Amino acid sequence: MEKDQILEKSRKENKNQDIYEKEILKEGRNIGAATAGILATVFFVIQILTGGGINYGLYAVVFSIPAAAFTVKAFRMKKKHEIFMAVIYIIFVLLLSASHIYNLVTSQAVR
Numbered sequence: 001m002e003k004d005q006i007l008e009k010s011r012k013e014n015k016n017q018d019i020y021e022k023e024i025l026k027e028g029r030n031i032g033a034a035t036a037g038i039l040a041t042v043f044f045v046i047q048i049l050t051g052g053g054i055n056y057g058l059y060a061v062v063f064s065i066p067a068a069a070f071t072v073k074a075f076r077m078k079k080k081h082e083i084f085m086a087v088i089y090i091i092f093v094l095l096l097s098a099s100h101i102y103n104l105v106t107s108q109a110v111r
Contacts, residue, residue, distance in 0.1 A: 033065045053107075057100035063093050 040058040047055050067089035074082040 036065060037062050053103065055100065056096045056103065060093050060096035060100055063089055063096065067093050
């Protein structure tokens with residue numbers, strides 16, 4: 001097979017997308033998700049230390065990132081591990097969201 005044929009076949013398989021660029025975007029998303037987790041933790045701790053209570057909503061948002069990623073992977077790859085992780089993260093996000101909403105509703109009732 002000629003060099004040009006190999007390149008053409010590769011372009012068709014990758015739908016004219018640069019694999020290096022895809023890897024960089026993937027790494028950027030991972031770093032972004034980690035940064036969101038760190039920032040949420042900082043806000044969470046500061047809010048507790050200043051007497052502002054516990055904001056479960058921050059972590060609901062942060063954990064929705066891997067929940068969405070595992071859900072997409074589960075649908076596309078249909079692997080047990082991906083499905084399991086998607087379910088775990090979704091349950092965790094739902095519990096955190098419910099806790100946050102409950103805290104909002106009950107704190108309004110006290111006022």
